[in-house]
Amino acid sequence: MSRIFVTGMGVISAIGHSVAQNRQHLVSGTCGIQRALDLFPTKYAGLLPFGQVRTSTETLVKQLQVTDPGVTRTSLLALHAFNEMLEDAQLSPEDLASPETALAGASTVGGMCLTDELFADANHHTNGSPYTSSYDCASVNMFLQKRYGLKGIINTINTACSSSANSIMYGAMLMRNGFARRAIVGGTDSLAKYTINGFNALHILSREKCTPFDENRNGLNLGEGAAFLLLEKEEDINGKKVYAELTGYCNANDAYHPSSLSDEGDGPYLSMQGALQVAGLTPGQIDFINAHGTGTENNDEVEGRAMLRLFNTAPAFASTKSFTGHTLGAAGAIEAVYSILSLVHQEAYANLRFTKPVPSTGLTPVLAHSPMPVRHVMSNSFGFGGNCSSLIFSKP
Amino acid sequence: MLYIHRTYCISPQQTFGQVDLETIQEPANKRLLAMEPNYEGIPPGVLRRMGRAVRMGVGASLPLIKEGLPIDGIIIGTGKGGMEDCIKFLNQIVQYEEGLLAPGNFVQSTSNAVAAQVGMMTKNKSYNSTHVHRGHAFENALIDAVMQLNQFPGKNFLLGGLDEISDFDYNIEELDGAYKKDPVSNKVLFDVDSAGSIAGEGAAVFLVNDQPADALASIRALHILHSEDEKLVADTFRQFVEKNRNAADTIDFFLSGESGDNRTRKFYTACESALPASTPVARFKHLSGEYCTASAFGLWLACRLVQGMALPAHLLKSPASVSTPQTILLYNNYKGVQHSFMLLRK
Structure with missing residues (x-):
């Protein structure tokens, strides 16, 4: 089976507009979560902290030279990361538009970031806004397809918060099954009144900056962002720069509850175990886990318990959601980039604001930026509907 | 590539039970709404809480699972799954000015609700994926099933494509020019030379594997x-x-x-x-x-x-x-x- 390598990356999040900026803030421990949401009017703007990308939608439109009407912030964030990935990988326009180049993206919010426009159009209060074909999750990749004349297989996956881990897996599968020679994989989501109110109704939004894996954690912070990675086969590398090898992936379901994980954490356990199997690795070979670690009472305890069950002694781990907030459908891809940065720079990033372990697990995450040998890194993404996925990246 | 062994289809026509495609069911209010089965086996309390897309998707999936073979993965394609709950929740946000809202619609509004519900109701902890790439949502689900079977020969997968007409999505699509302006009988759909089609919905689910014996x-x-x-x-x-x-x-x-x-x-x-x-x-x-x-x-x-x-x-x-x-x-x-x-x- 052909080996699959990551040869290009792009990311935008609350801690930076590029891979380099994101790493700089991960190293310095600079959190991007603030109580300063100014994208749209909502009563939670001054009340709750969010991981907002500090560039307005209007500025993104100008910077990215987007002239088509009806392009949403979710698509703009995606385009920003997509462009960085393209430049980084030096992918030619011909290769980009080749029928052999697939795009597997992910989003859970799509055009629903335009909550007020959607409300007006859906309730027939208008004669049609410019956004009538932009509300679904597919609108992002339809936009990228059109902008770059992409001719390969295009897909959008929505498995809630594990969406872009699954799009990375799907892209790799397309390559291994002869449906694509290379695959652009990733995900995007922007902050929306919709998701803020949804997670608030579930009482899992923290009033303070989130504290993943801490005994007194009290919920997550929503964030936004996008990331894309280029996957290429070993035989196409020809001396190109290679960041990492995608060695393991697995998707499993917890099959327990629509919005929380089972006590035993069967879904997380099975996805981590399955990824190890695909990679042909033993638990002891994982040096670091970029945990899902949302900061909710349910997730962090169950994830910790599942790690102990599989690894006996948990490897070094941390949640970078303490920097970015939970970026939902983008999280799997953004954290894949962070996991790869850990491999490239042989370092682990801190789990910010942790003070005391959860009593039932006693687990303490990495507390400060730490240089360390990293050969294999696992990245976890778990979502509503029990959708759990784990990826493993290895040093090439 | 892949063999289809069983199917179940909920559609605007009589496509489950005694299939009858000779009689054409016509649209009501410009919409071809699905004829739904009685959904035996789904507890009434659970059924009541399901949105229509989830109901049709689960309702078309369970009969195939009940027929005995172990299922090693659930793969769903839906372009607009969850839209109805999504706008219901959105209307709550506006109506109650972002006050204390009931989360039910929000949780059901994610497109993966169907695959998740089927997984939950059948305690299926295996592969579970939802593809939402608009007019290629089902096609990508099919490609996914082909690839899963290549990786795991001998396994069985549940593959489905489903969408619902909700009032809200109908409004948006109408504004987008997807449907014919004047009401048209589906019996003459191909004879009217105008822009737009007629709104439809349904759930078609397939039990697939790599075994040619007895395949449909x-x-x-x-x-x-x-x-x-x-x-x-x-x-x-x-x-x-x-x-x-x-x-x-x-x-x-x-x-x-x-x-x-x-x-x-x-x-x-x-x-x-x-x-x-x-x-x-x-x-x-x-x-x-x-x-x-x-x-x-x-x-x-x-x-x-x-x-x-x-x-x-x-x-x-x-x-x-x-x-x-x-x-x-x-x-x-x-x-x-x-x-x-x-x-x-x-």
Whole structure:
């Protein structure tokens, strides 16, 4: 089976507009979560902290030279990361538009970031806004397809918060099954009144900056962002720069509850175990886990318990959601980039604001930026509907 | 590539139980709404809480799972799954000015609710995925199933395509120009020369594996493409036909996803004319209506046809005496951009 390598990356999040900026803030421990949401009017703007990308939608439109009407912030964030990935990988326009180049993206919010426009159009209060074909999750990749004349297989996956881990897996599968020679994989989501109110109704939004894996954690912070990675086969590398090898992936379901994980954490356990199997690795070979670690009472305890069950002694781990907030459908891809940065720079990033372990697990995450040998890194993404996925990246 | 062993289809026509495609059910209020079964086996309390897309998806999946084979993965394609709950929740946000809201609609509004519910209700902890790429949502789910079977030979997967008409999505699509302005009977859908189609919905679910024994049909090849260029589409279609031409697979039936929208007719005409003139052509969107995953209905119909279902005359584009097709080429096109070619054989 052909080996699959990551040869290009792009990311935008609350801690930076590029891979380099994101790493700089991960190293310095600079959190991007603030109580300063100014994208749209909502009563939670001054009340709750969010991981907002500090560039307005209007500025993104100008910077990215987007002239088509009806392009949403979710698509703009995606385009920003997509462009960085393209430049980084030096992918030619011909290769980009080749029928052999697939795009597997992910989003859970799509055009629903335009909550007020959607409300007006859906309730027939208008004669049609410019956004009538932009509300679904597919609108992002339809936009990228059109902008770059992409001719390969295009897909959008929505498995809630594990969406872009699954799009990375799907892209790799397309390559291994002869449906694509290379695959652009990733995900995007922007902050929306919709998701803020949804997670608030579930009482899992923290009033303070989130504290993943801490005994007194009290919920997550929503964030936004996008990331894309280029996957290429070993035989196409020809001396190109290679960041990492995608060695393991697995998707499993917890099959327990629509919005929380089972006590035993069967879904997380099975996805981590399955990824190890695909990679042909033993638990002891994982040096670091970029945990899902949302900061909710349910997730962090169950994830910790599942790690102990599989690894006996948990490897070094941390949640970078303490920097970015939970970026939902983008999280799997953004954290894949962070996991790869850990491999490239042989370092682990801190789990910010942790003070005391959860009593039932006693687990303490990495507390400060730490240089360390990293050969294999696992990245976890778990979502509503029990959708759990784990990826493993290895040093090439 | 993959073998289809069982199917269940909920659609605007009588497609479950005693299947009857001779009688055409007509639209109400410009919508071809699905005829739903009694959903035996789903507790009434659970059923009441389900949105329509979830209800149809779960309702079409459970009968296939109950029939005995272990299921090693659930793969769903839906373009708009969860939209109704999404707007219901949105309306709550506006109505209660972001006050204390009930989270039920929010949780059901994520597109993965169907695959998740099926997984939960059947305690299925295996592979579980939801593809939402609009007019290619079902096609990507199908590709996913093919790839899973390559990786895990001998396993069984549940593959489904489903979408619902919700009032809200209907409004948005109407504003977007997806539907004909004046009410039209589906019996004359292909005779009216105007823009737009007719809104439809449904859930078609398939039990698939890599075992040829006793299969209803097999998917031999699949190609998908985004393009607004009819020449590129026709060329790609020709290449697809050429590539899959062999003694065993003489295409003897063309199933067209023509939707009555005069803006997309040129693509269907171009592909149709790439096949020998003697190839019978049948259409199905007057039965299903148009929606993101209508190709799943098309695939269900193709399975029936290769199984020897008597062919209702209204399916045929031009009158012909047709014997049971052996190899069907299904071409679908969503909104003039998303094209799919599927080759199916008995």
